[in-house]
Amino acid sequence: MLRNIILQILQFFYQPFSKVMPWQTFRYLACGGGNTVLDICLYYVCYNFVLHQQMVHLGPVSMSAHIAALFMSMAVTFPTGFLLSKYVVFSESNLRGRVQLFRYFMLVGICIVLNYLLMKIFVDQLHFYATVGKICTTALVVTFSYLTQKKFTFKVKQQA
Template sequence: MRTFILQIIDFFYKPFARVMPLQTFRYLACGGGNTMLDIFLYFICYNFILQKQMVHLPFVEMTPHIAALFMSLAVTFPTGFLLSKYIVFSESNLRGRIQLIRYFLLVGVCIILNYVFMKLFVDHFHFYPTIGKICTTAIVVCFSYLTQKKFTFKVKQVETLKKN
């Protein structure tokens, strides 16, 4: 499956080869695909599974738009991690468990950044919400890419000891 996905992504990379590195293109392709899946699942969950109704759990009631967010995240969190681990940052030599913990932390930070920047752009700078979302997404995607490359899926340099 990995080889098949890489062949498709790398085929479409050719026109972009002069503009960006292959890894960046793979990140955009995988992240974009996972984001589209997230939006599609959110739409299905909110409109058809939850039917825009409150979710009654034993100790809390949840609004349908928040419940749909968690439902779609239950699918797109693992797919995003697997695509990043095996397609985008496959050269990382960190243990899978460490990568998963770091990815989980990154997703949490990205959720917080989305909230903060949306509040900033819409409530304080009075941007139209769609423009605010576009600006927020651009910032969070850049942050996420750099964090995944340098922290979550970094390549640990193996030191060789020289005997004198």
């Protein structure tokens, strides 16, 4: 039921974009964009109001607030991102759910590493302004993520 509501809302907003991008790409951008906004909002709340920008002490391990907030926001946005991808964006996939989840987990890990490496290249090596480097990094990582999810994580297996 929730899936149908989300799809109806997306269909309403898709009309102006229907001539420039496929329906699946629009769903991916809308769901991923929404999940990204949720991630940023959760990060902000966790960092500023839950952790009060203070170190987090977990027994013998201490973690800076900005890293702890990252993990806290990911605890929500990882499952929401997976569920939106599985049921709204790539619902035609016939792979088992646990296979999709494992592949999605691997992809998120790769995207985190790609974000880090590309930012180091664009900002530290090529001397881009940080914001320009972030825009370039995001464009590359989002493209990589979409293609990987479509062709690997949520692919449609051909029936024998």
